[in-house]
Amino acid sequence: MSGNEVVSIEEVGKVALVCIDNPPVNAGGYGVRKGLQDAVAGINADGRAEVIAIYCAGRTFVAGADITEFGKPPRAPIMPDLYNELEQSALPLICAIHGTALGGGLELAMACHARVAVPGARVGLPEILLGLLPGAGGTQRAPRLIGIPAALDIALSGRQVPVEEAHALGLIDRIMEGAPRDVALAAARAVIAGELAVRRTSDLAVTPDDAAIEATLAKLTSKRPALLSPRRCVQAVAGATLPFAEGLAQERRFFMECLGSDESRGMIHAFFGERAVANIPEKTATPRDIQSIGVIGGGTMGSGISTSALMAGLPVTLVEVTDEALARGVKTITANLDGAVKRGKMSAQKRDAALAGLTAMTGLDGLGNVDLVIEAVFENMEVKKEIFGKLDRICKPGAILASNTSYLDIDEIAATTSRPADVLGLHFFSPAHIMRLLEVVVGARTAPEVVATGFALARKMKKVAVRAGVCDGFIGNRILGHYLKTASYLVLDGAHPDQVDKALEGFGFAMGPHRVGDLAGLDIGYMTRKRLAATRPAEERYGGAIADRLSENGWNGRKTGKGYFVYEDGKTLENPDLNAIIDEARAGAGITPRDFDDQEIVDRYMTAMISEAARVVEDGIALRPVDVDVVFLMGYGFPRFRGGPLHYADTIGAAELVRRIEAYAQEDAHYWQVPALLRRMADEGTSFADMNKGI
Template sequence: MSAVEYAVENEVAVLTVAYPPVNALSLAVRTGLAEGLARALADSGVKAVVVIGGGSTFIAGADISEFGTPNSAAEPRLQTLQAQFEASPKPIVAAIHGTALGGGLELALTAHARVAVASAKVGLPEVKLGLLPGAGGTIRLPRLTGVEVALEAVTTGRHLGAVEAERLGVIDAIVDDLRAGSVAYALKLATDGAPAPVRDRNDKVSGVDPKVFDDFRAKNRKKWRGQIAPARIVDVIEAATNRSFDEAKAYENQAFGELMASDQRKALIHYFFAEREARKIPDVPAEVKPLPVRKVVVIGSGLMGGGIAMSFANAGIAVKLLDVNAEALERGMAAVRKTYETSLSRGSISQAQMDERLGRIQPIGGYDDLGDVDMAIEAVFEDMALKQEIFALLDKATPPHAILGTNTSSLDIDQIASATSRPDKVIGAHFFSPANVMKLLEAVRGSQTSAETIATVMALGKQIGKAPVLAGNCDGFIGNRMLQYYTVNAEYMLERGATPEQIDRVAEAFGMAMGPLAMRDLAGMAQAVNVRAVRKKTLPVDERMPELVERMVEAGRIGQRSGSGFYRYEGRDRLPDPEAIAIITAEAQRQGIEQRTFTDEEILARLFHPLVNEGAKELEEGIAIRASDIDVAWVNGYGFPIHTGGPMFWGEQIGLDKVLETARVLGAENGQTRWGPSKLLERLVAEGKGWKDAPALIAQGL
């Protein structure tokens, strides 16, 4: 059976792509389209052609599974097919529903017109895979939208809704009945005359001031730090304005080839599949179906609780926001409203959307009205006794089927579950702040959490637009357990002579949005002192926690809000501060530590190699299922640069032997119990293996 079905309606050949699940541009689809077009051109009774997707979508993009295989280069290639479309003497209309992404949109751009239903979305998301649109997207799109719109759309890879796409010139018409509407539109073109191919429309790319591109690069330089693809996209769109189409296309081909061969492309492809793999839980059978979640209650109306409530409301799920403190509840709802108003003022939501979302959030002051919820999420501060008290109340107030989630960032899930009569329904649901923005949802299984509960929360995470990752129950779970090695090691380096600005500069050049010491200052250090006081009691005897945070707080330097911490602040601008250096130096002398200089390379290794080593320990202990799950957690929860693929992928690429060497050095300096090498890491290096081999080695016993 052909991947493209052929039919004739009212003198219009309709080519229906039937290649589920997303009609990707496989060799079978490309061949079917070429054969269908040839058949239509040879039929004197056919006046025009419509290309439409079968099933739920148009053509969602390239077939990633063919990357690097002979099929990807086999004829007809996409660009061959595009040339056939553009040369067609009979008008071709792309009829779009679902999504037309990447190669799907690039093919549609070579049709004479594009018709869509209002719910359709189009976009060129290749930048998210470390690439640029390689089939003319960067030089055809600006011919329809102008360069400013194309620059933003292609460098972000965002999807455009059909209504916006029509306004911008990408879509020519929106219809209610896609098949009938596109056939009628194609017949009209056959009668009235089709417009010139997009490649020949030059009015929007002629006479563009080069300053447009310079300004766009300058505006986004910090955002793109460390990334290759966005800058190359700008280069190619600029070429579309000062070279002929064919010259610009040759330049696009060259740039695409460079990106295809880059390490960043490999890392981003890894990440693309890692996020999808994280949703698959080996010991949750496929026959275990997630429970429907129609209504949720969030306990605690602070910044985190409000953000979690918005996450559900934004996804169309009714949510009750519960706080027994009436004033706190009022403040919480006011903060939610203000957040929505800010989004409205920026144009990211409409007034109708704001009203709908606010309408889904019901503030309540007690536990009496929870008989209709399918899930509860507790989001109060980190106090075990308080959490157990709340879970005991939820156990009585919610229906027996309801899942009870806790937003704890580190506390024992089993201890929290012990306050209920349904430990199988208790699970960690760790959101990251601000919860309505951050993508990571760290689901944490307790010893009695059921497969159904896990399946429900993982599916729910996807439904509300998060990247869910399942973690085991331990102090800090996947992400926060690793984070302490990043932040504490920065303090060890300060004691030994590195400066805050050097450490943060190295971290930010690597791609972190903010270095560890600037992050400390932003978060504020007063609360950190209390957390560290508890942690010190559980440290192994061979480890000493640095006390620079304590010294800063004693000096009244609690971070950015106070105007000083590891830096001095003028507004939001951070400046090196000799007083901070003096405090650091005095503490080093008190501890008897001799200071020295560090190279940037050494700082980079000491900041990030310990993450990889601790990640290996999490794999050993079953806290993380896969190394790639750790990558998903750190990219989405902690801002680890996505173009590296995440800490575990990055560590393997630079060499696990180098990570092992750093672990041995830091174990000797900071204490072998926690800082020394993972047994798994030692075994992998000794046998020349990588993370894909870890499950077998762990099963054998390390």
């Protein structure tokens, strides 16, 4: 017996070893499923073996289903049927886990009669992260092995469970040292010797826990009311108290319901989008070798960037103007790394090694030998140009000069140097050591290998890079600047900031725009409005009067304890002075306020966001709609289950969006203008998804 091209069989005495070899992650595609079915059936029919042991080649056990098969006609055997068949094997069937056993991989393991794992392995049921629930018996077998509360935790969090915890819970029967093949063979021999117990998971009883089910459903209703998949997941787990076949049938119905939902389509789009954005014109260029970096500025952004680089194993030279500012920066970096240790993101030993790679100094002269410099000072073009002029003289040939600017013109900055090909923007998002998004801003003369280096740096820092062209605000902040005007117009015209925030939080945003403004600091927006005041057209409505007044009063949000809201003792309270400021602004603009319902708030806000996003794509600032989606999913709190603003736009349709804009333009023809791209899509019946095809 030999199996197929991805599943092979090896006989060692009375043990039949079944090896899955489907790189890179042994996904449970058709070849794996068919190979397992044939192998286990054949070994049972042959009669020579006493135990069947499954293990995987490569770096991991089965790390999940083959997601590329989603949306395609299923090919038998499908996972639920296969795992039921495997569980009924007359011969004891065990598995040896290394790397990760996730989703369908863990469901395969739970269908086996015993599970062993090597140290460092992890298991989990991450389907919820795709708007799904475990659909191959996971909601039925997990409660039988570990109880309903633990099954709910693992299935609803989507987290990867360390092998020690999995063993303590009962998901794993034994932790064994060794290579996967050796562990599989040793475990099989332990079964033959009667030293490792085997049983069918479906035969185990489930202890009902109505309290856990009800408490979890209540929590979901209060925290994530818009999401379908978590509720269906809880209901499926609750069904584990039914006869096994009935529980499986219910799980399958719920799984198919979720698979056909907008929620799942949005989350699957987000999953693929994170990978698609790496497909850039410069992808064939060879990145430059980055062994050390310099960071100019020890404030919030500079310290966060330094922390991220140090956690990635890159030595950092931090530069500040004064010893006091430098000390504050080092203190912040140390606190960031200590926080990473507390969160379990790194060991104390790695923290110490990271700190040993930090050099702190005043003055730029120490940056002569670093491979990459990231300037992270405040948003002032003249200051940045002065710094880059100095870096041009100090830095070695081939060193990359990057600015962390959020808005400013990279080409204007690059023009101050004799090496514009070496200059690009690296727009990190705050807190830079936690946020995964990195906009790589490509200037008119930025060299392809410099762009490729930006993407390589992002991978090293475990961030997702998105390529952006040069304009004020690049992708994210350009769009943000446009749609935040809608939020301010809504308030001027009659809505309350708290109503606007709650309507958008109901849509799925973690925080509404006014709470976000308070969190970021209202002074940032104030400075941006002042910077752009001279460029504002005379016919444009000015929506910043309320925010300006708050900032001029020194009420800049959380950091001052007061903004749109008041922040005391960890609580967010009403600002008693806000309504008077709003009334004054309305009176000054001659506005008679009217009522808005929550749906109109969401429609106007999202239509404005989509409109400017369409222009960003049309202008070539973003390569494709999916690039815009990833920026907003990863940097701006856009609800993941909506898939991003342009994926969501397709659920509305271009024709309806054009109709909305034209209706809103009756009130404000300057602000509400139909993007040419959107008009063309409406005329042709096409979608943003069509523009993503082939990536």
